[in-house]
Amino acid sequence: MSDDYDTPWKDALTRYFPEFIAFYFPAAYRAINWTIPHVFLEQELAQVVHDAETGKRRVDKLARVALLDGAEEWVLVHVDVQGNYDSNFAERVFIYNYRIYDRYRRPVASLVVLADGSAKWSPDSFSYSLLGCAMGIRFPTAKLNGFAPRLEQLLGDENVFALVTAAHLLTQQTRGQHVQRRDAKFRLARLLYERKWDKQRIVDLFSVIDWMMYLPPGLQKQLMDDINGLEKERGMPYMNSFERRGLERGREEGRKEALSDLLTRQLEKRFGQLPDSIQERLKEAEPADLQHWGETLLDAPTLDQVFNRC
Incomplete structure (x- = not known):
């Protein structure tokens, strides 16, 4: 999720x-x-x-x-x-x-x-x-x-979607392997900075890669620190502090929306149409609550018990 x-x-x-x-x-x-x-x-x-x-x-x-x-x-x-x-x-x-x-x-x-x-x-x-x-x-x-057998070729391809496809494949390959994903994500970021692309394209593509390849907060901070060092090394400050904060906010909001949508579909498949109060609760919930309810759903026999309402 x-x-x-x-x-x-x-x-x-x-x-x-x-x-x-x-x-x-x-x-x-x-x-x-x-x-x-x-x-x-x-x-x-x-x-x-x-x-x-x-x-x-x-x-x-x-x-x-x-x-x-x-x-x-x-x-x-x-x-x-x-x-x-x-x-x-x-x-x-x-x-x-x-x-x-x-x-x-x-x-x-x-x-x-x-x-x-x-x-x-x-x-x-x-x-x-x-x-x-x-x-x-x-x-x-x-x-x-x-495209998996051509992963290394994708990493050298100048087409935007070669890197998007590589990011997808690396996301799949590193599922549940946070350190390996962090390393793969930094490799993709480095490749972006090596391209002779304008700032907007690099920021756009990093946003896509960042959104795809979710990392726990600690490893994400390490990654952003390393990218900051890479920018200083190359004299290429593509992302200022405001843009970095915007990336983080957008990323967390997107993750929250994805969790809410997935849990809604799972609940509807098991219990049918959800009451308006539950739908509103799902929209307003934090990611931690959504993950907890997703785990509770595995064993709860009723909708009320998913939300600990009885």
């Missing part, structure tokens, strides 16, 4: 969309005219997914892009950051695609990135047929664990 993915993925995808497409879907990247700015269609996507079954650990982005032949087309990106097998995932991609066509009469390219750890699950289609009628969709899929 400590590793948070949805917000950093959304931030990185939004800020560096062309590089996202270039890294995971190079054929699509080559077909798009990137000299014409892309436009995110937030309202259009919201209309389509309003009533859909969506998990809170997924990132969906709908964008309008210009192709090399001058046509304007729509691209729908799904990043499944939950990291779990989902037998309904391909169907969901199909539903979103046809809902967009149904509402807007626009063809849409669905592109999928999967963060689960399975070596076998790689959905790339959904279809059905009945009485001579066939309906379905095929879509490109990029699996993050498929």
Whole structure:
């Protein structure tokens, strides 16, 4: 419950969309005219997914892009950051695609990135047929664990999402190994400082890595002290004290939100719709309380007993 993915993925995808497409879907990247700015269609996507079954650990982005032949087309990106097998995932991609066509009469390219750890699950289609009628969709899929054999190559790649993917893989490899994660995180930070990137890009990418690779407070302080030393060594003060405090606040708020969302889903799955009072309590709770309730949930036979109300 400590590793948070949805917000950093959304931030990185939004800020560096062309590089996202270039890294995971190079054929699509080559077909798009990137000299014409892309436009995110937030309202259009919201209309389509309003009533859909969506998990809170997924990132969906709908964008309008210009192709090399001058046509304007729509691209729908799904990043499944939950990291779990989902037998309904391909169907969901199909539903979103046809809902967009149904509402807007626009063809849409669905592109999928999967963060689960399975070596076998790689959905790339959904279809059905009945009485001579066939309906379905095929879509490109990029699996993050498929990049694992290329980890060292990723660390040398200049694409933003090479480092984001490396951070994801290192997060998975160091789960429960805090010292090793601290070392991996510092290695990524050092690589950022070695790039000839502008300050904003380095700060943005460190925010993503920092959010992904959660460390206990003591090790996090050690890491930030080491990064401060690295900045002084290189004469590159990218993060002032205000920005550092902002990173810490945003990181803790994001962790709290992720814990609250996960516990809410677990409680609803076991006990059904939660009373408004419980939902409010979950939103206002501190991370320590949320973790305690998550542990209590394992054995508590009733919702009241989860919260020690009887």
